[in-house]
Amino acid sequence: MPPVIDPDLCSRCGQCVDICSEDVFFGSDEGEVPTVTYPLECIHFSGCVYECPDEAITLRIPLPMLLVYRPTSTGQ
Amino acid sequence: MTEEVIEADVLCVGGGIAGLMAAIRAGESGATVVVVEKGNARYSGCGRSGNDHFEAYIPEVHGPDIDGFIEELLKTAKGEILLGRNIFQTQFARAFGIVKLWDEWGIPMKYQGGWEFAGHSFPGRTMTHIKYEGRFQKEVLIKQAKDRGVVILDRVMVVDLLRQGDRVIGALGVHTREEKILLFKAKAVILATGKCSRLYPSLTPGWMFNDPHGGVQSGDGRAMAYRAGVELQNVEMPQRHIGPKYFVKFGQASWIGVVKDPQGEPAGDFVQKPDRRHGDMILEVNKLIAEEYHAAGKGPLYMDCTDISEEDYEYMMHWMEHEGNISLLDHMREEGIDIRRHPIEFSTYPLRAGGLIVANEKAETNLEGLYSAGDESYGDISAAATFGWIAGENAALASQETKSCDIEVERAKIDEMGNSIEQLRMRSQGPDWMETNIALQQVMSDYAGMVRNEALLEQGLNHLKRIREKARGELIARNTHELWRCLEVINLLEIGELLFLMALDRKETRGLHRRPDFPETDPMLDKAHVVHLIDGTPRIEWRSYQGGE
Numbered sequence: 361m362p363p364v365i366d367p368d369l370c371s372r373c374g375q376c377v378d379i380c381s382e383d384v385f386f387g388s389d390e391g392e393v394p395t396v397t398y399p400l401e402c403i404h405f406s407g408c409v410y411e412c413p414d415e416a417i418t419l420r421i422p423l424p425m426l427l428v429y430r431p432t433s434t435g436q
Numbered sequence: 437m438t439e440e441v442i443e444a445d446v447l448c449v450g451g452g453i454a455g456l457m458a459a460i461r462a463g464e465s466g467a468t469v470v471v472v473e474k475g476n477a478r479y480s481g482c483g484r485s486g487n488d489h490f491e492a493y494i495p496e497v498h499g500p501d502i503d504g505f506i507e508e509l510l511k512t513a514k515g516e517i518l519l520g521r522n523i524f525q526t527q528f529a530r531a532f533g534i535v536k537l538w539d540e541w542g543i544p545m546k547y548q549g550g551w552e553f554a555g556h557s558f559p560g561r562t563m564t565h566i567k568y569e570g571r572f573q574k575e576v577l578i579k580q581a582k583d584r585g586v587v588i589l590d591r592v593m594v595v596d597l598l599r600q601g602d603r604v605i606g607a608l609g610v611h612t613r614e615e616k617i618l619l620f621k622a623k624a625v626i627l628a629t630g631k632c633s634r635l636y637p638s639l640t641p642g643w644m645f646n647d648p649h650g651g652v653q654s655g656d657g658r659a660m661a662y663r664a665g666v667e668l669q670n671v672e673m674p675q676r677h678i679g680p681k682y683f684v685k686f687g688q689a690s691w692i693g694v695v696k697d698p699q700g701e702p703a704g705d706f707v708q709k710p711d712r713r714h715g716d717m718i719l720e721v722n723k724l725i726a727e728e729y730h731a732a733g734k735g736p737l738y739m740d741c742t743d744i745s746e747e748d749y750e751y752m753m754h755w756m757e758h759e760g761n762i763s764l765l766d767h768m769r770e771e772g773i774d775i776r777r778h779p780i781e782f783s784t785y786p787l788r789a790g791g792l793i794v795a796n797e798k799a800e801t802n803l804e805g806l807y808s809a810g811d812e813s814y815g816d817i818s819a820a821a822t823f824g825w826i827a828g829e830n831a832a833l834a835s836q837e838t839k840s841c842d843i844e845v846e847r848a849k850i851d852e853m854g855n856s857i858e859q860l861r862m863r864s865q866g867p868d869w870m871e872t873n874i875a876l877q878q879v880m881s882d883y884a885g886m887v888r889n890e891a892l893l894e895q896g897l898n899h900l901k902r903i904r905e906k907a908r909g910e911l912i913a914r915n916t917h918e919l920w921r922c923l924e925v926i927n928l929l930e931i932g933e934l935l936f937l938m939a940l941d942r943k944e945t946r947g948l949h950r951r952p953d954f955p956e957t958d959p960m961l962d963k964a965h966v967v968h969l970i971d972g973t974p975r976i977e978w979r980s981y982q983g984g985e
């Protein structure tokens with residue numbers, strides 16, 4: 361579920377529903393906490409996260425997308 | 437489905453960088469302009485959350501030799517773009533003008549009061565890209581467009597062009613949230629729908645939207661242009677990128693580090709220590725390097741920034757934020773990943789569709805009244821902004837001399853579209869768009885991937901035709917969201933089939949088009965490979981590059 365909305369913080373303004381070009385929140389009802397209808401279509405760029413006036417959205421990065429890194433420097 | 441007719445002098449299809457720049461220019465030239473955008477223009481397209489490199493020839497910096505500047509650029513990844521020289525000459529004669537305009541409008545193009553050159557350039561050679569703060573660029577461009585009376589219509593996918601004879605007279609679209617068909621009547625149409633993603637699988641199987649281009653850019657412009665008789669070029673020539681592993685993001689030139697193997701040996705010889713001016717150009721010279729290291733048992737390959745100075749670290753973070761990488765930075769923070777301590781694995785990303793709509797230096801296509809700009813024809817920010825501007829200028833001019841046509845001449849086409857939409861919406865059983873998209877990606881990567889030969893390509897083409905046939909009769913769309921995704925996949929299937937046909941026809945090895953049955957590069961084929969639809973059949977030809985060699 362890429363975008364995760366905290367219902368306690370969300371003021372139900374619909375800003376995320378309005379801006380998401382992939383329309384991940386398609387079918388959300390006006391005046392309600394938006395529904396993350398199509399999480400698989402999220403492109404993880406955080407538009408909704410930064411646009412949300414209530415800071416109610418976080419992106420949960422799906423496991424297949426976790427960044428791969430090395431805990432120590434190369435050559436060590 | 438209800439129908440609504442909207443009229444404008446100039447119709448811009450796509451509210452990305454090129455589409456908005458075209459709209460601004462056409463609007464200030466006195467034309468009535470409508471921008472139709474599939475998503476929401478504020479956060480749509482490759483520029484949605486920022487970019488940070490803008491290539492520009494600045495006479496006061498580079499001196500009077502514009503050709504020398506172009507030669508230098510063509511030594512970088514830019515050289516893979518197969519276009520005539522005068523396209524580049526036009527771009528660089530005008531790009532600096534755009535840089536100054538953007539700066540004036542409020543997109544910061546200077547850093548600490550001056551032009552800041554970094555990235556995409558070799559140590560000791562001409563610097564070609566200025567750094568700019570693009571994070572809020574779309575907000576600025578939308579404001580400029582609206583100030584000039586441009587109407588932006590979000591949530592409408594343009595599906596096909598309307599024609600009268602050899603002239604484009606408008607377009608036809610569907611609303612992505614309402615059961616509504618929109619008919620656009622226009623004196624000139626500018627296609628600016630960007631790249632073509634989702635033809636090949638992403639780096640993470642099962643997560644096809646792990647793609648920095650975005651899912652919305654599904655090659656609609658090329659597909660509709662082709663159906664209308666416009667020439668497409670080099671559809672079979674794929675592209676690849678390199679970047680952080682699994683969290684697929686572009687902007688490799690914004691990293692300040694050294695590309696190293698696990699033993700700490702640099703993979704290239706451009707830099708030995710992190711260098712803010714040049715990054716590590718090995719990534720530009722060979723985007724396959726991570727895959728090659730892996731295959732040779734020498735991987736993984738890392739972007740190692742651990743020797744970065746504190747100042748350069750701040751500098752890099754600043755630019756990553758403008759490069760549309762804010763979600764990656766947040767992810768690193770949340771996971772406790774710090775580039776000052778942790779080398780980041782880099783991966784060569786899978787194949788992506790290449791190809792372009794043929795347009796000349798005036799952004800004109802071979803159809804009267806139809807222009808094309810940006811990634812659709814020839815992209816990156818500088819090219820999208822400059823040719824968008826040029827397209828808007830010429831479209832506005834042409835619209836003054838053109839009478840608008842009655843789009844009812846295309847009534848049969850409009851009704852046919854209405855019928856197919858109805859069928860998609862009425863079927864209750866059958867493959868949906870995602871199932872079809874997966875089948876398409878599978879056949880593309882297995883049969884038109886990094887290794888191609890005649891037998892593979894023929895097999896793949898036959899299989900793709902089967903998928904396409906089934907999709908034609910069986911695709912289902914349970915709501916308007918699924919409907920536009922279906923229409924995207926229908927376009928992708930069209931492009932996939934063209935790719936197979938053109939790959940079969942290119943009997944040589946060139947770039948990432950690798951044909952072991954024709955292992956040499958044929959110098960006689962250093963030309964534009966063009967396909968267009970004639971009497972319902974694709975015709976493939978070799979031409980000199982648009983605008984000369």
Ligand SMILES: Cc1cc2nc3c(=O)[nH]c(=O)nc-3n(C[C@H](O)[C@H](O)[C@H](O)COP(=O)(O)OP(=O)(O)OC[C@H]3O[C@@H](n4cnc5c(N)ncnc54)[C@H](O)[C@@H]3O)c2cc1C
Binds near residue numbers: 449472594653654686
């Ligand atoms: C993360 C990232 C970083 C990058 N960094 C740089 C950089 O620093 N420097 C650089 O030069 N380049 C960079 N690029 C490339 C650059 O962003 C693109 O070349 C440029 O944005 C292309 O602009 P465009 O207008 O052609 O396409 P886009 O900006 O992608 O716009 C296409 C628009 O068309 C809309 N659309 C698509 N289909 C339809 C349809 N059927 N109907 C209606 N609308 C439609 C889309 O929603 C989109 O808004 C980067 C790309 C990415 C993804």
Ligand code: SF4
Binds near residue numbers: 363383401407408
């Ligand atoms: S991150 Fe972007 S694509 Fe994903 S839900 Fe938010 S706005 Fe939509």
